[in-house]
Amino acid sequence: MFTDDQTYASLGRRVFDIYLQGKPVQKDFNIAKEAGGVGKEVIKQFKNIFVNSSTLEIRLYWAGKGTQFLPNRSVYGPLISAISVESADSPPGSLSARAVVGIVVAAAVIIILVFGILWWKGCFGKKKTLARELRSLDVQTGLFTLRQIKAATNNFDISNKIGEGGFGPVYKGCLPNGTLIAVKQLSSKSKQGNREFLNEIGMISALQHPYLVKLHGCCVEGDQLLLIYEYLENNSLARALFGPEEHQIKLDWPTRQKICVGIARGLAYLHEESRLKVVHRDIKATNVLLDTNLDPKISDFGLAKLDEEDNTHISTRIAGTYGYMAPEYAMHGYLTDKADVYSFGIVALEIVSGKSNTMFRSKEEAFYLLDWAHLLKERGDLLELVDRRLGLDFNKKEAMVVINVALLCTNVTSNLRPSMSLVVSFLEGRTVVPEFVSDSSEVMDEKKLEVMRQYYYQMEENNLSTTSQSQSILNDGPWTATSSSAVDLYPVHLDSSYWEERN
The missing domain is CATH 1.10.510.10 (Transferase(Phosphotransferase) domain 1)
Incomplete structure (x- = not known):
């Protein structure tokens, strides 16, 4: 800050000559007159100024006018607080070409990363990849359309739901020829991956035996992964x-x-x-x-x-x-x-x-x-x-x-x-x-034997109460090192909240 008057102690007209890249572009530049007040920007455009080696040289030469020395008692500061430079191709206040390029590149990188993560998690191309792999397996099993399955299950009506496990819900259905089916639908929250899905199709389609469940086919369409089995009513x-x-x-x-x-x-x-x-x-x-x-x-x-x-x-x-x-x-x-x-x-x-096999008598003891x-x-x-x-x-x-x-x-x-x-x-x-x-x-251990006997007999005397037996089933969950266990076609418990909590 300087005194602003016509005295000898002031800085006078604050006049400069401006040079860019060693070339004079402005003579007798009066910043006070140009700005018209404190804290106001001054925008100047100069043509044919080329930047070499990523460096733009700006020199402000004192034009020999105004005071020749600083006053003894006053408050001093810069005449110019900051200088910013923009390409003439952009209107004043807009982003430079380099800034725009940087933003575009950064956005592209972010988009690629996001899509990469989603692809890695199987959110994109999952069904197409599955369909290709399914064709490559050359399995001898039927391929159903989603329309056929929706018709068979009355559009997955809740009244046809016969169970739910870690894989997802299971629905009872009926094909046009009267064949009853059980449709196992992959849930979006399922821990089971493509490997288990394809593995089950590949394995069971190649195995035909009276004591193995029969797989009628599958459906890989849209966002649906479905396995269609024979329906077993018991x-x-x-x-x-x-x-x-x-x-x-x-x-x-x-x-x-x-x-x-x-x-x-x-x-x-x-x-x-x-x-x-x-x-x-x-x-x-x-x-x-x-x-x-x-x-x-x-x-x-x-x-x-x-x-x-x-x-x-x-x-x-x-x-x-x-x-x-x-x-x-x-x-x-x-x-x-x-x-x-x-x-x-x-x-x-x-x-x-x-x-x-596993009976939990309490949190501390298991039989x-x-x-x-x-x-x-x-x-x-x-x-x-x-x-x-x-x-x-x-x-x-x-x-x-x-x-x-x-x-x-x-x-x-x-x-x-x-x-x-x-x-x-x-x-x-x-x-x-x-x-x-x-x-x-x-x-x-006679004592242990007697405790176990009393516990098992008590359960039988209570007619195998639902509460006790449910606890044994709830603790009969899958244990895996790196993968979720395959789920049951007909889970014992129909309450899906258990499976969500277990996962």
Whole structure:
């Protein structure tokens, strides 16, 4: 700031000569006159000024007019506070060409990053990629249009909804020829990826057996991923045995024995008889469905793996369901068909006892059906395992065969487990079941045995109350290392909020 008067102490007319790039462009430039006041901008345009080496040189020469020295007492400051330069191609106040280019480049980079992330998450091109991969699989299965499925399910009407799992909702439908179908619809919130979707289609379309669920086809259209199965009206084995009371089915002993044999035959086909040697990896009661005649059908091949895929049998992607997984696979990733044999042993115990393998008595304590079986074995009273709902109306010899086969199948040492074809021979009475010798060093704990017995019997006396059994199912969720487990075609619980909380 300077005094602004006509005295000798003032700075006079504040006159400069302006040079750009060494070239004079303005003579006797009076900033006070040009600005017309303090804090006001002055805009000047000069032609034919070229910037060299990214440098613009501006020089303001004092024109020799005004004061020749600073006053002794005053407040001093700059005559010019700032200088900005813009291309003559842009109107005053607009962005320069370089600024515009910078903004455009930055915006393009941001857009590319956003689209890249969305593509990586499968939001774009997902269905087209799936359709291409599906065609490349050359699967022998039907391809349905979305219009056909909407017509079959009455546009996915809520009244046709028969279940919901981690994959998404399941709807009952009817094709024009009268065939009943179960439509599994991929949810946008699903943890299950394209790999499991394609894997299930590829696997099950190549496997045809009376004890495997039949896949009618699929639909990959618009934003929909759909799997179309045969409809099995009696739902899952888990719901029939220990689901909510109103959904349970009274399974007599011959039916239970038939179900055991059917599951064993289905697994024997997967392991030894089909042209593809397949390890299912997720055999459990919820993945065994029951048809009109209560014959079992193994379902859900989203996690199935070809036995020839890896000669080392070491899997870095461990997936399955806690409580059914073989110890060598769960702990070390060692996967062979003997992992399915172990899971079958657990399911066989569940069929005999009518109880889920894992029972949570409280937050601090969990009971395992397999542990109870071992304790009863040491005590010499294995028939205590038999479901008390059967009363005395069961074949004791057959029951002992199933229990002993289950113990053989769940041997900690995988090499000591029988093949599934041998299991079928055991169950059908064509081969004598060898005596099971436990390699466990655990000593029978009478107190533990009594607590477990009282707990199981109390549940039976309470008619397997929905609350207690629901808790056991809720804790029977999938456990995986790097991937979500395949979901059930007919989940035991129809409340989707559970699956959202679990995920």
